């Protein structure tokens with residue numbers, strides 16, 4: 257196959273992107289209409305049944321994006337499959353947050369070379385946060401020649417056009433690959449089809465309320481690959497929420513990298529606490545969750561809105577990242593450990609039953625043993641119900657990647673293990689304290705385990721493995737009989 261590159265149009269990448277004068281744009285209805293027309297054309301052009309597979313890596317934002325990808329593929333006449341060998345189109349939606357995430361994706365892409373060799377007509381596409389980085393796109397262009405299409409986060413809404421470009425090139429003399437990784441401040445595209453056919457189909461849903469991030473934490477790639485922070489209009493969010501409730505969804509998670517700054521830059525006059533209240537006002541029994549909250553923008557207004565809104569889950573995920581003020585400052589987090597602990601106390605004053613979870617990074621460049629021990633002490637004080645712990649991973653183009661880092665990997669691993677052991681003990685104690693209590697839980701799914709046939713979640717998002725009779729999608733009362741570091745065990749009592 258001849259390969260011609262039609263466009264690598266990235267203009268800037270890395271730290272510079274944040275400082276450039278790029279505008280956030282609203283994709284017009286006309287532009288979406290054009291994509292719709294292309295989808296209809298692609299659908300009409302198939303001469304046999306066609307199948308597509310979407311593989312998703314990374315966070316819930318990517319899960320939500322994949323629902324859009326699947327929605328567009330369905331409209332283009334593709335049926336979904338979970339098997340690569342059946343797929344005419346495979347889209348790999350990628351994550352760039354840590355090196356490990358990227359390595360896994362390269363492994364998956366590499367393994368598809370055999371599929372492509374056996375069926376040269378299939379289309380392999382790579383999109384998402386990794387693809388948005390010029391260096392990654394270059395690597396795919398040079399070393400993964402079986403990939404036909406690469407598009408970044410900003411081009412997601414143009415999948416119909418890009419895929420149809422690739423398909424049109426088939427059979428023509430100038431077969432080519434398509435790369436679209438324009439660097440943009442970002443856009444909001446409303447009205448794309450969406451296929452919510454994930455693991456908890458019909459029960460749990462993602463609802464993006466904003467995109468991008470302006471915080472530029474020194475270690476983080478997200479602002480560089482997701483563009484500037486931009487909020488969806490309140491009416492668009494509310495109309496999605498109403499539709500989800502009408503369709504019977506019971507657990508709605510509002511998504512954004514920093515939901516606390518929702519509404520900034522729109523003229524709707526609705527901030528995140530007010531958005532929570534408005535969604536809470538929708539009739540029906542359902543839970544409202546959200547992630548992620550940034551400590552620098554969280555405060556009394558948020559906690560009061562949570563406490564006063566019965567449908568808002570008693571769960572706050574509030575990443576602290578480091579327990580030492582010098583490190584926090586180097587990370588550009590915008591708060592101190594004292595302020596963080598103050599927020600925790602305030603949140604618990606408003607909601608004594610609040611489940612608190614967090615993210616933390618071990619081994620940020622220059623973090624000393626003493627500074628790391630401040631993280632341990634913060635964990636002992638805050639007593640999180642659960643915590644996600646990461647070893648720092650340098651990301652090309654971020655300021656932290658240029659900082660001196662003399663701590664050996666093994667030492668970082670030792671610190672990581674200490675932190676994990678501490679948190680595991682706290683999680684276990686917390687989970688044991690549920691024993692003997694009756695809690696209201698939402699039954700998620702059948703578990704496949706005959707002794708504990710259902711998985712359910714508390715309002716605080718603790719996993720409960722349930723016995724007794726239940727129906728996925730229903731709220732039930734459960735008596736908790738056991739708890740360990742990771743989950744609770746319970747029996748349905750009503």
Ligand code: SAH
Nearest residue numbers: 475476513548575615616617646647648649
């Ligand atoms: N917007 C969210 C987090 C998004 S990334 C927030 O600000 O809280 C999810 C988590 O990955 C972060 O909270 C952080 O703990 C971790 N993370 C991000 N970049 C990382 C890096 N370069 N190395 C290790 N962990 C990282």
Ligand code: SF4
Nearest residue numbers: 469471472473476478
């Ligand atoms: Fe990354 Fe910080 Fe933005 Fe979270 S707030 S996505 S950690 S830059």
Ligand code: F3S
Nearest residue numbers: 314315351352353385
């Ligand atoms: Fe990964 Fe992109 Fe999410 S980098 S964590 S998929 S925003």
